[in-house]
Amino acid sequence: MLTGAVADDFTGATDLAAALHSRGLRAAVVIGDRPVPDEQVAGLDAVVVALKSRTAPVEEAVRASLGAADRLLGWGADRFWLKYCSTFDSTDEGNIGPVLDALRERLGTDRSVVVPAFPGTGRTVRDGSLWVGDDLLEDSSMRHHPLTPMTRSRLRDLLSPQTPATVTEIGLDVVRRGADALRDALDAAPAGYLVVDAVEDSDLRAIAQATAGHRLVSGGAGLALGLDPITPGAAGAADTAGAPFPSFSRRRLVVCGSASTTTQAQVAAAAAAGHPTRKVDIAQALADPEAETASLAEWVRGLDDASVPVVYSVGQPSDVVPAGALPAGGAGAVVSASEVVETVLSGLVLDLVADGTVDQVVVAGGETSGAVVGSLGVGLLTIGPLLAPGVCWSAATTDDGREVALVLKSGNFGAVDLFSSAWEALA
Structure with missing residues (x-):
């Protein structure tokens, strides 16, 4: 290396x-x-x-x-x-x-x-x-x-x-x-x-x-x-032909913890295209994160298998509450509601991957991506198809041996129709 x-x-x-x-x-x-x-x-x-x-x-x-x-x-x-x-x-x-x-x-x-x-x-x-x-x-x-x-x-x-x-x-x-x-x-x-x-x-x-x-x-x-590309077949060139990207066949999911205007537009475009969308209930997430996670998981499981559900939350500076408002809060600390949303969204992905419901997930937001990967217990990501500048598919194996395809997307990146078009690269 x-x-x-x-x-x-x-x-x-x-x-x-x-x-x-x-x-x-x-x-x-x-x-x-x-x-x-x-x-x-x-x-x-x-x-x-x-x-x-x-x-x-x-x-x-x-x-x-x-x-x-x-x-x-x-x-x-x-x-x-x-x-x-x-x-x-x-x-x-x-x-x-x-x-x-x-x-x-x-x-x-x-x-x-x-x-x-x-x-x-x-x-x-x-x-x-x-x-x-x-x-x-x-x-x-x-x-x-x-x-x-x-x-x-x-x-x-x-x-x-x-x-x-x-x-x-x-x-x-x-x-x-x-x-x-x-x-x-x-x-x-x-x-x-x-x-x-x-x-x-x-x-x-x-x-x-x-x-x-x-x-x-x-x-x-x-x-x-800006690096000069390595000629395919030359020493050091990526052997993409010898290591094809894995195939995935289960259901798809989008989770968004980003507050960016780009992600907001992508959520709106997905809703306009007919994708089921649901916003995280911030008050419920703050009161009982596990209950909100379970509610979202039940909603996803109840949708048609061919659908691409989009679960989103837009964090705001006002989404800051005393940690004492949470069951596990520490005295004198403050906790951003965005952190609680990360817990809910990462828990949602873990639940749906662990039971075999989902094996293809687009995640919008850097902090949320970190929470999702951490909950899945992923150690290494193999890079796959490029979707846009700064956006690609990757393949990973979870702690319990399940294969999952992930897009870990900066909130500011990707075309407005990304939540609809990303799946074409895995077809």
């Missing part, structure tokens, strides 16, 4: 692994610290370790990220990525800066590029500022994210409060002089972090070439798409 990556959430991990896979690399996702036999990673070109650390306490995120890096070092990785969201989801405390600082120290390198740009999904960096489509990040829907509200757009302003390291900007004019000129500029820059502009895929190709010798890089999955 040549490349090891640490991803701060599960959707980002599959996003990066799918991008690497599309370039001809044999890539897979390992789930957190779950045990994976060495033979399952032997022969891979890249392994992405999926963590649930994006909004974890800083110390916890650093500890988990270093643990992931140590596993990758043990498997023979000699080049590393830190994968975070293309909208740079974080707060002034972290976790991107503290994790990068810890990885730089562990890997013995003095610098890393910062490249969240992913033009295929509308994320670009111009003059050091991050854009979402035609809007600056601070003017996009991410401004109102319940956990990581993004109220600034300049990446240096976002990263500097998180790290004592120097943050340098490399403009588009340098990028477009070509890989050699960009490499010289990166080498001449002060140690620390190098925010690099990228507006088009060709810019990502120049950055990928200029950083080919870097021990550590960071950013979104777009940077991986």
